[in-house]
Each structure stands twice: as structure tokens, then as C-alpha cells.
Amino acid sequence: MDYFNYSRREANEVYVGATPMGGTNPIRIQSMTNTVTMDTEACVEQAKRIIEAGGEYVRLTTQGVREAENLKNINIGLRSQGYDTPLIADVHFNPKVAEVAALYAEGVRINPGNYVDAARTFKKLEYTDEEYAQEIQKIRDRFIPFLNICKENHTAIRIGVNHGSLSDRIMSRYGDTPEGMVESCMEFLRICVDEQFMNVVISIKASNTVVMVKTVRLLAEQMEKEGMSFPLHLGVTEAGDGEDGRIKSALGIGALLCDGLGDTIRVSLSEAPEAEIPVARKLVDYVLQRENHPYIPGAEAAEFNYTNPNRRHTTAVENIGGEHVPVVISARLDGNMQINEQFCPDYIYCGQQLPEMRRTNIGYIVDANIWKGEERTYPAFNYQQLVELHHCNAKVKFLFTPYMGLNEEATACLRMHPEVVIIAQSNHPNRLGEFRGIAHQLMNQGLTNPLVFFQFYQENNTEDLQIKSAVDMGALIFDGFCDGILLYNHGNAITDEKVDETAFGILQAGRARTSKTEYISCPGCGRTLYDLEATIARIKAATSHLKGLKIGIMGCIVNGPGEMADADYGYVGAGRGKISLYKKKECIEKNIPEEQAVEKLIELIKANGDYKEK
Missing domain, CATH: 3.30.413.10 (Sulfite Reductase Hemoprotein, domain 1)
Structure with a gap:
């Protein structure tokens, strides 16, 4: 895998009604109704709202056989009004429901955690290898008849693993781990391959974004080892509502999309289903801007482990790096120093203007040419000022540098000055690739300077800023590279306090720093x-x-x-x-x-x- 240059993972083409996914098809967007599935009219009307908002698949819960059979009426209701968007039945606990749903829906989602295994009770179960093999045989015996029905009716299947519903059997053998989630999925995929049923999509989700991203990375790796290339459905379960739900979804889904993983997505918000679609559309469109970008000549560090990353080893400089949580640096170049106490930045970058009134709980960063050694203030250099940096006696220094500025002279300087905090900059269409390039180069050079990422935007809409910045920061947090974030939005439409709140929200969504409930x-x-x-x-x-x-x-x-x-x-x-x-x-x-x-x-x-x- 190329960590520095964007390209989509090659996946099988899967036929879901008239809207195939995988292969060379676009990344599909979907949502799920929250109406009662026995209420045909309500389901049809809500499905229409999802479709008209841009949804390409509509999923409906099917608790029992009655709900599965009513999918026929819902399907007829939509088709009679000129809508051909595929319907996906969502099934838990009852294989018979899945078999009925396969007759009336274009796709059926099943959950390996409860398809054959009993509902989760958190009991520790002990199996011999022979007994465990017998449990797998039970799955085969119950799953293969369903596959045959799907073959006959040209119905696609989604094998959907959820962190919250792993079976006691999987938990007992693998623990509550990403490895257990992957194996729960692979048990069913291996049966599909044995039966030559390839019309399969996979999802593997969690509300914890760290678990979600790690598990999908592991799954993609395991599928490649076993010669599989099934398409992936991405989502963060139970993401919440409002700003938090958008940031968490963009962080987790975006981190994977940026690595080319993902063929369909659902942004799960505790809101009206049609409200999910514009968020998903923005997320996908922003990631796809990376296509055909100028090549980034990155060199992977030998110690980096993509599927099981650790935080990069750094030397602590004051409260930055080492074992400290990532810091938030706020750029306040217009003199505005109003602060939301709940989301108070650790440092403020002031550029050419140091405020007269300064708070003792905040560090102030100014350009090196005006720094006079004031208490709790620190100089910032650019990569063309390395000679001046050598002669500065500040106990903490900040170096703004792009990837191409990290040349031999700069790395030699950093080796001599462990008190320098690097603030990485990028104007590249794939800024993630360049930022990763800097992190890997530091690791290759054995440099332990802390690394802060400067993310610059010009947005007039808060949601757009939240989605884009979360997408750009996701993989950097999950890779273990983030010692801090400097989030700056040029313009007056979004307040500095809201930008700071977004930075803290990103770190919390990535389980890197907690600032609120x-x-x-x-x-x-x-x-x-x-x-x-x-x-x-x-x-x-x-x-x-x-x-x-x-x-x-x-x-x-x-x-x-x-x-x-x-x-x-x-x-x-x-x-x-x-x-x-x-x-x-x-x-x-x-x-x-x-x-x-x-x-x-x-x-x-x-x-x-x-x-x-x-």
C-alpha cells in the first residue's frame, strides 16, 4: 500500500439491483429508514426523501417475517412512483427472516454476531478445537440455504459486523478485539467463497473510531492475504447527532476513504435519515478531490505498523509530545483573544502582534523577528530561518515547514535542537500524503521532535470546516503522528472560538483528548x-x-x-x-x-x- 499517494482499492463489482458498487463504480451513499416497517406508506415516503436527497440505497429494519414480507409492498410502492433505488433488508437474530427478505429486497444485511450464535450475554464460553469446528459447521448448515435463495433471486448480501454485537463465542476465543471482529466476518466470507457466491459487501463498524479504523484496516489486509477483494461499506455506528456526529463520522470514514478503502458509506446520525445524505456527499466529494494528484515521494518508516500503529516516540517539549495529550494551537492573527473556557487552546499563534494582556494558562507564539523573550511566549521560525534558529536561546521553538523544506540542513538542525516543535504545513491536494511524508521522514532520520499539523481552510460554513478538517486529521491521529493541531480558517463567517471547538472535537472523536461529555x-x-x-x-x-x-x-x-x-x-x-x-x-x-x-x-x-x- 502507498501511504502517500491516493488511489482507490480495487474491489469486486457487486450487483445490488440497478445500482452496482465496487469495481469502477462511484462510492455509493446510503441511509436507513426509522419508520415502522409495517407502515408501508410511511416507509415509502421516507425512502423517497432519502432518495431525493441523493441516497443510492435505502435500508429498512426487518425484525420478523411479517416485516420481511411487507418489503414487497414497500418495493411496489416505490417502483410504481418511478423510483428504482435498491432496498436493503436489515436482519438480526433470525435466519428465516433473511431468507424471506431475500425474495423482496435487492439486498439483505445479516449480522454474523447473531445470525446463528445466540444473542450476546457476555458469558465466557469454553470450546475445544473440535467443538469450535462444530459451531462453524452449524453456521455453514444455516447460511448455505440462504446463499442459494440469494443466488436464485439475484439478491446481494451485506455481512455486517458490529462491535456492539459480537457473539459470546467469538468474544470467548478472541476477546473484545479488532481481530475478533475480523474473524467474525471472515467465517462467513470463507463460506461465500467456497459456495462461489461473490455478490457480497462487507461492513465492520464500531462507535469507537480507533477500533473502527483499525478493524477495517485489518480486514482489508486479511482479505488480501486470502485472495479476496469484496467491496467495503464504511460507517461509524452510534456517531451521535449535530456537530459531534458529523466530526466523528468524517474522522473515521474519512481516514479510510483517504487510503482508498470504501465503496459505499453511511453517515449514521441521530437525526432524520435524509439529513445524513448531504453530509456523506460532502465527505466523499472532498476525499475524491485527491484523485490524480501530483506524486508525493514518501519513504515508509520501517517501524511503522499500519494495522497496529503506536504513537510515534517523541521528546516532550514543555507540554507537547512525549506522553502528553495532543495540544490545540489557535491562530489569532487579528488580535481577537476571546476564549471559550471549555475549549481553551494551549497556545495561540499571534504572528506579528503579541497581545498586551496575556493569560497565564496559555502559551503565545510570535514570529521570531518580534520575539523578545517575554514570559510564556515562544518564537516561530520558517524553514528559511534555520541559521537564526541556531542562535535563539528560547527553551521552546516552533518551526513551520512544508514537506519539501525538511531537507538535509533542516534535519541536521532538528537533530541539534530537540526543543524545536515542528508545525507541518501543506498546500498539496493530498495534504495527508505530505504530512505522512514528514512523519515518516522524521522516523527514518531518528528525530523525536514533536509534530503539530497546521490545517488551513477558507470556509464560510461550519459543517464544511468540520467535515474537511476531520477528514484531513483522521489518519494522522490513528497513525499515531499527532502531537497537536493548529486549525485555522481564513474569514469572518466562522468564529475563532468555533474553530477551537472543532479542533478539540476532532481530538475527542479520535480518542486522543477528552474535553467534554x-x-x-x-x-x-x-x-x-x-x-x-x-x-x-x-x-x-x-x-x-x-x-x-x-x-x-x-x-x-x-x-x-x-x-x-x-x-x-x-x-x-x-x-x-x-x-x-x-x-x-x-x-x-x-x-x-x-x-x-x-x-x-x-x-x-x-x-x-x-x-x-x-
Whole structure:
């Protein structure tokens, strides 16, 4: 794989109704209805809204045989109005439902975690190798008849692994690991290959972006080892709503798309399904701007491990690098020093103008030609000022440099000056490639200077800034290269405080630095058992001031309890109008009336000492 130059991974072409994916087809965009699948008219109308927004596939939950059979009526309703967009049935727990759905939908999604294996209970199971082989045979016996039905009806399959619904069998042998998620998928893919059924798409998702990205990288590597090239569906599950959901989705999905992985995507937001489509479109279009870019002559570092990366070893300079969390540097070149206390930058780059009033909890960076050694101020040099840098006695120095500026003279200078923090710049169409080039070159040279990435934009729309900056930073965070981010937007349409908040949001979405409460909330579907959007708003209103907590808000039990393992507290639909509350994996209270559940959640958080009044 070329880490520095963009190209799409070659994948099989898969036929999903009249809209194939993989091969040379565009990256497809999709969403999922949240209407009740037995309500034909509501499903048709919502599917139309998704399609008219640009959705190329529409997925519907199919809890039982009745819902699977009603896909016929929904399909007829759409086709009679001139829509030929493929429908995908989403199936959990019941193979019979998948077999019925394959008759009426263009595609069927099955979950390896619960297709044959019992629902997840977090029990440790012991198997001999012979007993484990017998379990695989059970899967073959139940899965092959479904494949035959799909062959006969030209129905595509998505094998969709979710971190939140791995089976106890997989968990017992592989643990709650990316390797276990990959094996859960490969068990089913090997059967498909044996049966010569190639009309298969794969998804492998998690709400934790680090797990999601690592697992898809591992899966692509494992498929290549076994001679497979099935197309990939990308998504971050339970990404949430609003700005956080957009940043988290763009970070995880974008990191993989930038490496050429991904043939279809879904941005899962806890909002109306049609609201997902424009976000997904922006994300894909931004990544595809890298196509046919000028070549970047990068050299991979021997110690870099793409599928299992560690944070690059650096020397700590003040609070930058080493074991410190990545810093946020804010560029304030117009003299505006207003700060949002929750998202207070660690440093402010002031350029040619040092403010008269300076805060003691912020470092100030000025261009080297005006630096006079003031307390808590530091000089910034460009790569043409290396001689001047040698003569500067500042205990921390910043060096702005592009990839091509990191020549022999610069690397020799950095070797002599471990107190220099590098601020990487790029104007390349594939800035990720150049930034990776700098990180790998530092590793190849044995240099341990901290590395901050300067991301420059000229956006007038906050969502555009969030999507683009998250895409550009994703792989750098997951590769372990990020010691800091300097995010700058030229223009007055987006405030400096909002830019700072976006930088902190990116680091939190990448699990690199926590600055606020994280909400792991599903997008909702026909299984959702309460008013999801209104509930999220109420929970956020009561808890958004709590720093560092993870709260899961799940519509049903499919992924709910599983994702609770990654959340401190969980709010899960248990029945119509009934809620169960969790602390991590443990269910604390069941079947609470919905109107009491948010207050009960707050009581649970308070009882465990994790709540502070506003």
C-alpha cells in the first residue's frame, strides 16, 4: 500500500439491483429508514426523501417475517412512483427472516454476531478445537440455504459486523478485539467463497473510531492475504447527532476513504435519515478531490505498523509530545483573544502582534523577528530561518515547514535542537500524503521532535470546516503522528472560538483528548422504542457540562448492551415506552417508564459520584 499517494482499492463489482458498487463504480451513499416497517406508506415516503436527497440505497429494519414480507409492498410502492433505488433488508437474530427478505429486497444485511450464535450475554464460553469446528459447521448448515435463495433471486448480501454485537463465542476465543471482529466476518466470507457466491459487501463498524479504523484496516489486509477483494461499506455506528456526529463520522470514514478503502458509506446520525445524505456527499466529494494528484515521494518508516500503529516516540517539549495529550494551537492573527473556557487552546499563534494582556494558562507564539523573550511566549521560525534558529536561546521553538523544506540542513538542525516543535504545513491536494511524508521522514532520520499539523481552510460554513478538517486529521491521529493541531480558517463567517471547538472535537472523536461529555447515540430505525431525538436533547441538556463521561443512548437491544461496554452509562430501549439503564455492561434497572427514565439516569450518575452541578 502507498501511504502517500491516493488511489482507490480495487474491489469486486457487486450487483445490488440497478445500482452496482465496487469495481469502477462511484462510492455509493446510503441511509436507513426509522419508520415502522409495517407502515408501508410511511416507509415509502421516507425512502423517497432519502432518495431525493441523493441516497443510492435505502435500508429498512426487518425484525420478523411479517416485516420481511411487507418489503414487497414497500418495493411496489416505490417502483410504481418511478423510483428504482435498491432496498436493503436489515436482519438480526433470525435466519428465516433473511431468507424471506431475500425474495423482496435487492439486498439483505445479516449480522454474523447473531445470525446463528445466540444473542450476546457476555458469558465466557469454553470450546475445544473440535467443538469450535462444530459451531462453524452449524453456521455453514444455516447460511448455505440462504446463499442459494440469494443466488436464485439475484439478491446481494451485506455481512455486517458490529462491535456492539459480537457473539459470546467469538468474544470467548478472541476477546473484545479488532481481530475478533475480523474473524467474525471472515467465517462467513470463507463460506461465500467456497459456495462461489461473490455478490457480497462487507461492513465492520464500531462507535469507537480507533477500533473502527483499525478493524477495517485489518480486514482489508486479511482479505488480501486470502485472495479476496469484496467491496467495503464504511460507517461509524452510534456517531451521535449535530456537530459531534458529523466530526466523528468524517474522522473515521474519512481516514479510510483517504487510503482508498470504501465503496459505499453511511453517515449514521441521530437525526432524520435524509439529513445524513448531504453530509456523506460532502465527505466523499472532498476525499475524491485527491484523485490524480501530483506524486508525493514518501519513504515508509520501517517501524511503522499500519494495522497496529503506536504513537510515534517523541521528546516532550514543555507540554507537547512525549506522553502528553495532543495540544490545540489557535491562530489569532487579528488580535481577537476571546476564549471559550471549555475549549481553551494551549497556545495561540499571534504572528506579528503579541497581545498586551496575556493569560497565564496559555502559551503565545510570535514570529521570531518580534520575539523578545517575554514570559510564556515562544518564537516561530520558517524553514528559511534555520541559521537564526541556531542562535535563539528560547527553551521552546516552533518551526513551520512544508514537506519539501525538511531537507538535509533542516534535519541536521532538528537533530541539534530537540526543543524545536515542528508545525507541518501543506498546500498539496493530498495534504495527508505530505504530512505522512514528514512523519515518516522524521522516523527514518531518528528525530523525536514533536509534530503539530497546521490545517488551513477558507470556509464560510461550519459543517464544511468540520467535515474537511476531520477528514484531513483522521489518519494522522490513528497513525499515531499527532502531537497537536493548529486549525485555522481564513474569514469572518466562522468564529475563532468555533474553530477551537472543532479542533478539540476532532481530538475527542479520535480518542486522543477528552474535553467534554461524549454521546454514543444510534441513528434510530424501525426497532427504536422511544422518541430518540427528543430523548437525546433532554439527556444532553442535563449532562453536557460533565467532562469526560461517555453516555450511550440506544434505541433497542441489538447493539445497545454491547456498546455499553464502551460507555460509562447506557440508556437502552427495552420495550415500547420502556427503558433499561446500564452502568458499563451491567443492567442496573429494567423497564423504566420512558417519562421517568432521564431522571433515573441522572440519579444513577449521581449515585456513582460522576455528576457535578452546573
